[in-house]
Amino acid sequence: MLVRVKSRYRPVAMTAAEAMDGRVRRRERNAALLYDAAAELLATRSLDEISVEEICRRAGVGRATFFRIFETKEGLLREFNRRLTADAAARIDAAGDIDLRAALGHVRDAIIEAWGHAGPGHASMALTYAYHAPERIHDPHPELYALVRQRIERAMASGEIPGVVPASLAASLAVINLTAPVAWTLSHRADELDELSGVLLDQWYAGMISTPKPDRRRNGPRP
Amino acid sequence: MLVRVKSRYRPVAMTAAEAMDGRVRRRERNAALLYDAAAELLATRSLDEISVEEICRRAGVGRATFFRIFETKEGLLREFNRRLTADAAARIDAAGDIDLRAALGHVRDAIIEAWGHAGPGHASMALTYAYHAPERIHDPHPELYALVRQRIERAMASGEIPGVVPASLAASLAVINLTAPVAWTLSHRADELDELSGVLLDQWYAGMISTPKPDRRRNGPRP
Known part of the structure; x- marks a missing residue:
C-alpha cells in the first residue's frame, strides 16, 4: 500500500439519478483496484518500466477505464497525494481543537508515513514527475x-x-x-x-x- | 529598460583564438541589441503579440542569431533574470562586509527595482512562462x-x-x-x-x- 489509509472517496450527494450513483461507485471501486495494482507493481519497479496494460491486467479493469479515471500514468501520483491528504485530514480531525503548528505537524506525519512506506517505484514516480518541479x-x-x-x-x-x-x-x-x-x-x-x-x-x-x-x-x- | 543595469557579459578568458574572441563580443553585442529591442516592445505589448521577426527587425539582427542566443522567446526572461542578478551582485559588492539578511535585502531591492520598472509586456511574459510555476x-x-x-x-x-x-x-x-x-x-x-x-x-x-x-x-x- 502506498498510504495506509483506506480509499475515502466520498459518495457524491445525489437524490435521484440512481444510475449515476452506480456509475460513481463503480468508478470508486475501479480507482481503488487500479491504484492498489499500481502500488504493488511500484514496490519493485519504476513507473517507466510498468505499462498501463500491466496495471489494468493485474486490477482486472479495462484500459479505457484507467485513462478515464487517471488521464495519464502520472495521475497515480495525484491519487497518492489525495490519499495522503485524506490521512492528514483524519489525523487532524482526531486531534480535535489544535493550533496551526500542531495541524501542520499532522500533515507532516502523513507525508512521512506515506513516503516512509513508498517503494523505489514511488520514489522514481515522484522524481520523474511532480517533485522535479522544486528544482526546475x-x-x-x-x-x-x-x-x-x-x-x-x-x-x-x-x-x-x-x-x-x-x-x-x-x-x-x-x-x-x-x-x-x-x-x-x-x-x-x-x-x-x-x-x-x-x-x-x-x-x-x-x-x-x-x-x-x-x-x-x-x-x-x-x- | 527592463533592468537599469548595463549588460555585464564577462568576456571569456581566452589567450589565443582571437577569432573566437570576436565571436563572443559579437554575441554579447547582439544579445544586448535584441534584449533592448524586446524590452522596448514589451513596454506596451505582451510577448504573445510580439514576433521574433519584429524583435530582430528592430534590433537589426538576424533571426538565426536570436535563436542561437536565446533559444526561444522565453529565453528573454532568463536574460531579464540574469541582468537582475548582476544588479543584485553589484549592490552586494558595493555594500562590502554585510550579513545574510542584508545581502538578501539587496537581492530583494534588485527584484523590486526590475519589476517596478517592468511594463505590462514583461508581466505577461513572466506570467505566461516561469512564474506560473509557483501555482502549477x-x-x-x-x-x-x-x-x-x-x-x-x-x-x-x-x-x-x-x-x-x-x-x-x-x-x-x-x-x-x-x-x-x-x-x-x-x-x-x-x-x-x-x-x-x-x-x-x-x-x-x-x-x-x-x-x-x-x-x-x-x-x-x-x-
Whole structure:
C-alpha cells in the first residue's frame, strides 16, 4: 500500500439519478483496484518500466477505464497525494481543537508515513514527475539561485545561520520566498510587492535564525 | 529598460583564438541589441503579440542569431533574470562586509527595482512562462494545498498567526516547506526526511509567528 489509509472517496450527494450513483461507485471501486495494482507493481519497479496494460491486467479493469479515471500514468501520483491528504485530514480531525503548528505537524506525519512506506517505484514516480518541479523552478534564474546559495553557504560557515538545512535546499526556499511575491502580485494585479516581499524575507530570515528544536519530533508515536 | 543595469557579459578568458574572441563580443553585442529591442516592445505589448521577426527587425539582427542566443522567446526572461542578478551582485559588492539578511535585502531591492520598472509586456511574459510555476507546483496535490490553506485561514482568523501575508500565498509556501524535504531526500538518496521536515516546519512556523517589522524597509533609498 502506498498510504495506509483506506480509499475515502466520498459518495457524491445525489437524490435521484440512481444510475449515476452506480456509475460513481463503480468508478470508486475501479480507482481503488487500479491504484492498489499500481502500488504493488511500484514496490519493485519504476513507473517507466510498468505499462498501463500491466496495471489494468493485474486490477482486472479495462484500459479505457484507467485513462478515464487517471488521464495519464502520472495521475497515480495525484491519487497518492489525495490519499495522503485524506490521512492528514483524519489525523487532524482526531486531534480535535489544535493550533496551526500542531495541524501542520499532522500533515507532516502523513507525508512521512506515506513516503516512509513508498517503494523505489514511488520514489522514481515522484522524481520523474511532480517533485522535479522544486528544482526546475529555478531554471529561469540560475544566476539568482547561485548568488543566494553562495551567500547562504557563507552565512552557514560564519555561524550567522545554523547549518541544519542543506545549503542547496535553504537557497531554493530563500529564492522561492524572494520571488513568490512577484508571482503573487502579478497574478493578483496587486500593488504591494514592496511590502509583501519585505514581510516574506523577514519571515524567512526569522525562521532561519530561530533556534533549532531537536526535541520537536513527530506528533504521534513512530509506527 | 527592463533592468537599469548595463549588460555585464564577462568576456571569456581566452589567450589565443582571437577569432573566437570576436565571436563572443559579437554575441554579447547582439544579445544586448535584441534584449533592448524586446524590452522596448514589451513596454506596451505582451510577448504573445510580439514576433521574433519584429524583435530582430528592430534590433537589426538576424533571426538565426536570436535563436542561437536565446533559444526561444522565453529565453528573454532568463536574460531579464540574469541582468537582475548582476544588479543584485553589484549592490552586494558595493555594500562590502554585510550579513545574510542584508545581502538578501539587496537581492530583494534588485527584484523590486526590475519589476517596478517592468511594463505590462514583461508581466505577461513572466506570467505566461516561469512564474506560473509557483501555482502549477501544487497541481499534483490540490487536496493537500486546500487542507493547509484552510488551516492557515483559520489560524489567521483566530490570531494565532498574523494575517500580513495573503492566505493563499502563505499556504503555498507552507506546502513547499512541507514537501521540499521529500524532493530533497529522494533526489539526494538521503535518509533524513523525518529530521529535515521537522526543522523546516519549525523554521516556517517560527517565521510566521515572528513579529512583523513594518519599519524594515528596502535597504537603499527609493529611486
